[in-house]
Amino acid sequence: MRPALLHIGVLAALVAAGFLLPAYQHGMLARILVMAVFAMGYNLAFGYTGLLSLGHALHFCAGMMATGLAMRHGLAAGPALILGLAAGTATAMLTGLLALRTAGVSFMIVTLMFAQAFHLTLLYYGGFTGGDEGFPLPSAARRLFGLDLTQAGPRYAVALALFAAGLLAQWALVRSRFGRSMIAMRENEERSRMLGYNPFTTKLAALALSGLYSGAAGAAYGLLFGYVGASFGTSQYSILPLLYVLLGGAGTTLGPLLGAGLMAWLIDAASSLTDSPLAVIGITLIVLVLFAPKGILGTLREKGLKWLP
Amino acid sequence: MGTGPLLLLASLEGLVMAAVLALAAVGLSLTFGVMRVVNVAHGEFYMLGAVLAWAVAQFVPSAPMGFVAALIFAPLAVGALAWLTDTALLKRLNYNPESTIVATIGLSYLLQQGALSFFGPDARAVQAPFELRLQFPWFGYSGYKLFVIAAALAVLAAVWWILSRSRAGLVMRATQVDRNTARAFGINVDRVYAGTFALGAGLAALAAVLIVPISQAHYLMGHDPLLLSFIVVIIGGLGSLRGTLIAALIIGLSDGILSMLYPPTLAKILATLVVALVLVFRPQGLFGAKA
Amino acid sequence: MAAVILEARGLSRAFGGLRAVDGVDLTLTEGEIHALIGPNGAGKTTLVSLLSGRLAPDQGTIRFAGEDITRLPAQTRVLRGIAYTFQITSIYAGLTVFDNLALALQRRHRRDLADAVTQAATRIGLAPYLQTEAGTLSYGHQRLLEIGMGLALSPRLLILDEPTQGLANAEIEDFLTLIRGLTGTTILLIEHNMEVVMALAQRITVLNMGRVLASGTPDAIRADRAVQDAYLGGGHAAD
Ligand SMILES: Nc1ncnc2c1ncn2[C@@H]1O[C@H](COP(=O)(O)OP(=O)(O)OP(=O)(O)O)[C@@H](O)[C@H]1O
Numbered sequence: 001m002r003p004a005l006l007h008i009g010v011l012a013a014l015v016a017a018g019f020l021l022p023a024y025q026h027g028m029l030a031r032i033l034v035m036a037v038f039a040m041g042y043n044l045a046f047g048y049t050g051l052l053s054l055g056h057a058l059h060f061c062a063g064m065m066a067t068g069l070a071m072r073h074g075l076a077a078g079p080a081l082i083l084g085l086a087a088g089t090a091t092a093m094l095t096g097l098l099a100l101r102t103a104g105v106s107f108m109i110v111t112l113m114f115a116q117a118f119h120l121t122l123l124y125y126g127g128f129t130g131g132d133e134g135f136p137l138p139s140a141a142r143r144l145f146g147l148d149l150t151q152a153g154p155r156y157a158v159a160l161a162l163f164a165a166g167l168l169a170q171w172a173l174v175r176s177r178f179g180r181s182m183i184a185m186r187e188n189e190e191r192s193r194m195l196g197y198n199p200f201t202t203k204l205a206a207l208a209l210s211g212l213y214s215g216a217a218g219a220a221y222g223l224l225f226g227y228v229g230a231s232f233g234t235s236q237y238s239i240l241p242l243l244y245v246l247l248g249g250a251g252t253t254l255g256p257l258l259g260a261g262l263m264a265w266l267i268d269a270a271s272s273l274t275d276s277p278l279a280v281i282g283i284t285l286i287v288l289v290l291f292a293p294k295g296i297l298g299t300l301r302e303k304g305l306k307w308l309p
Numbered sequence: 310m311g312t313g314p315l316l317l318l319a320s321l322e323g324l325v326m327a328a329v330l331a332l333a334a335v336g337l338s339l340t341f342g343v344m345r346v347v348n349v350a351h352g353e354f355y356m357l358g359a360v361l362a363w364a365v366a367q368f369v370p371s372a373p374m375g376f377v378a379a380l381i382f383a384p385l386a387v388g389a390l391a392w393l394t395d396t397a398l399l400k401r402l403n404y405n406p407e408s409t410i411v412a413t414i415g416l417s418y419l420l421q422q423g424a425l426s427f428f429g430p431d432a433r434a435v436q437a438p439f440e441l442r443l444q445f446p447w448f449g450y451s452g453y454k455l456f457v458i459a460a461a462l463a464v465l466a467a468v469w470w471i472l473s474r475s476r477a478g479l480v481m482r483a484t485q486v487d488r489n490t491a492r493a494f495g496i497n498v499d500r501v502y503a504g505t506f507a508l509g510a511g512l513a514a515l516a517a518v519l520i521v522p523i524s525q526a527h528y529l530m531g532h533d534p535l536l537l538s539f540i541v542v543i544i545g546g547l548g549s550l551r552g553t554l555i556a557a558l559i560i561g562l563s564d565g566i567l568s569m570l571y572p573p574t575l576a577k578i579l580a581t582l583v584v585a586l587v588l589v590f591r592p593q594g595l596f597g598a599k600a
Numbered sequence: 601m602a603a604v605i606l607e608a609r610g611l612s613r614a615f616g617g618l619r620a621v622d623g624v625d626l627t628l629t630e631g632e633i634h635a636l637i638g639p640n641g642a643g644k645t646t647l648v649s650l651l652s653g654r655l656a657p658d659q660g661t662i663r664f665a666g667e668d669i670t671r672l673p674a675q676t677r678v679l680r681g682i683a684y685t686f687q688i689t690s691i692y693a694g695l696t697v698f699d700n701l702a703l704a705l706q707r708r709h710r711r712d713l714a715d716a717v718t719q720a721a722t723r724i725g726l727a728p729y730l731q732t733e734a735g736t737l738s739y740g741h742q743r744l745l746e747i748g749m750g751l752a753l754s755p756r757l758l759i760l761d762e763p764t765q766g767l768a769n770a771e772i773e774d775f776l777t778l779i780r781g782l783t784g785t786t787i788l789l790i791e792h793n794m795e796v797v798m799a800l801a802q803r804i805t806v807l808n809m810g811r812v813l814a815s816g817t818p819d820a821i822r823a824d825r826a827v828q829d830a831y832l833g834g835g836h837a838a839d
């Protein structure tokens with residue numbers, strides 16, 4: 001009961017924010033929501049299944065590039081978005097097929113290397129992909145369900161709709177049988193095998209879902225903000241979802257949103273001191289692993305709010 | 310120039326590259342071998358070495374003196390920072406492999422930002438300690454580059470001697486095999502870890518000081534050496550010193566030669582993919598013994 | 601004569617130079633409680649790991665319910681009906697007792713999972729602890745949960761690796777009652793406690809240095825000279 005109220009309450013607050021906040025904050029909030037979708041995808045792999053990937057920029061950027069390139073070549077926004085989801089899922093499955101033969105530190109390095117190779121490939125074919133500079137999406141094509149996504153209002157609405165769908169699906173997923181078997185992989189793989197679960201296929205399915213979310217986030221990011229580029233495939237975009245999830249709380253449904261929001265606020269607050277978010281990200285990462293490895297919601301859950309989903 | 314001389318030139322460039330790479334990679338391999346941690350900030354320690362070399366050169370106007378001062382000061386300063394990192398950060402994380410990676414990612418961001426703030430976004434040149442041009446029949450070649458090869462070889466030999474012959478090396482190897490047993494034998498494991506981490510970082514800094522008169526100092530210069538060190542260490546077999554040296558030589562040489570023939574981006578793509586596939590299919594490395 | 605449910609022939613497995621299991625034949629008939637005993641390091645855990653699929657044999661074949669399962673991965677064997685409980689307790693310490701049991705039950709019980717979990721918990725006396733984090737249970741309770749997860753799979757063959765290790769006497773009594781209450785399940789029981797063995801087993805196989813030393817009814821094993829010399833002799837018989 002309480003978890004349901006909490007989720008509905010959060011979504012209601014976000015809808016209200018759409019009406020109450022001034023326009024220039026809509027853009028920032030829409031960005032946070034899209035990044036939160038990315039982080040939710042990351043959370044499915046890392047938070048729930050225990051797969052610490054350092055290469056999720058690959059799936060985010062693959063989704064973004066697929067959508068962007070398709071639109072550049074004349075495809076409508078709707079089908080291009082679907083293509084983005086497919087790209088995120090497919091890259092996650094392909095890399096997962098290989099990376100899941102490893103575990104722990106090797107898994108981290110392998111995923112990092114795959115993402116690196118993908119980013120370099122985008123640069124190598126810069127003539128086609130636009131390279132690090134990227135390219136803007138034609139404004140006329142940025143229409144979805146009749147909404148003009150160059151406008152702040154519709155843009156926020158679409159970002160919120162995507163986030164809401166992602167959040168509710170994630171909540172349903174982690175309460176499902178399959179969600180329980182994902183968590184089982186994180187907690188004790190050998191035990192799970194001896195209960196009849198196939199670790200490889202379970203983890204591969206979790207990665208595929210995680211890639212689906214990441215691809216959706218990347219595609220939406222390009223579509224909503226009108227710009228795609230290989231710079232979204234750098235290792236920093238693999239670290240960001242990790243950071244959001246660690247901050248908000250790994251393995252909590254609302255941790256990704258909390259982390260993404262808080263980080264945006266932190267970087268904004270620090271922007272008077274420095275114009276680069278690097279230091280803020282660095283310090284937050286260190287403080288988190290040292291003092292709060294379970295993140296905010298994870299710590300709250302441990303400290304008595306056991307019902308936190 | 311004919312193919313023969315071109316190849317000679319490429320091999321010389323490759324050897325310089327291999328020498329510097331070997332120093333940096335041995336540092337990374339050492340920390341992984343003894344402490345079982347992957348230090349993502351290794352590239353930033355390298356970058357700091359270069360930046361400090363430039364800073365020292367500003368204080369000491371004469372080129373040879375400034376270089377010698379940097380050669381001593383930069384590795385010591387970076388080593389001290391690494392020592393601090395170990396005691397203040399890694400030790401508190403109990404050297405948990407995954408937390409350590411996340412923490413050193415954070416550290417690398419912090420160091421990059423620090424270098425950017427204090428040093429600016431521009432690339433800075435440092436003068437070589439001596440100007441000497443060796444004249445081959447086909448081309449002239451920098452005497453300094455040959456010095457870099459010789460210096461790196463000397464340092465590597467020293468490291469090898471320390472590890473295999475000295476008491477410090479014995480203590481490090483004992484800790485590597487089993488830290489609890491080492492502790493039971495009265496070895497101060499904390500000091501060994503901090504010392505190893507400092508030595509690894511110092512080697513990276515030293516490599517950077519050597520390279521800076523050739524390729525300038527810049528706050529983002531840590532990326533490539535980190536990637537290459539990873540490649541070397543993984544292909545050589547994680548933690549295997551012998552494998553690391555062989556891999557550094559092969560990769561440094563082939564990188565030097567390949568990058569003259571192929572676009573560097575393509576070479577990097579292939580290299581990263583090779584690393585990933587080696588880890589997947591041959592985790593003990595190509596030259597490491599089976600675990 | 602009941603049907604044969606599991607038949608292993610010439611199973612061998614070495615670790616380096618050590619032949620932990622060396623040419624073992626083993627036949628289990630449906631519904632029997634079969635004890636596997638032997639000194640420490642005899643190869644008991646290794647043998648059942650070969651049967652459950654946690655380890656691959658170097659040589660030999662395993663047939664289960666008439667089919668060759670030698671090459672099947674562990675999780676597939678579980679689905680076919682072979683359950684294994686670990687010698688060293690291996691539960692989901694970070695999850696609740698409910699989730700621990702649900703993970704074993706959710707494949708069979710789609711609609712009535714909560715009821716099935718409650719039933720399974722009641723059977724092992726853990727019903728009051730459903731919402732407790734498993735890692736915070738007492739050692740004995742964790743041991744029971746481990747067994748309960750194996751039972752919850754409703755296996756045709758249940759392999760118990762030293763289930764009573766570290767249990768108090770009262771808890772051992774509960775365990776005996778629990779096992780006696782099972783009907784139709786074949787049980788392969790590794791056990792050092794000879795009272796438990798004698799109380800439950802219909803047949804006993806004795807393993808020593810990776811080889812079968814003797815196999816037969818409890819009375820026959822008790823009378824076997826070789827077994828007495830190698831294992832039951834001296835201190836053990838006087839226990
Ligand atoms: N993974 C392994 N690697 C190397 N040696 C092993 C491994 N597993 C078991 N052994 C060795 O194989 C032999 C048999 O071990 P096993 O665990 O099967 O004995 P056991 O009969 O179950 O003993 P216990 O009664 O102590 O549980 C022992 O000498 C053990 O040291």
Ligand SMILES: [Mg+2]
Nearest residue numbers: 644645646687
């Ligand atoms: Mg055993």
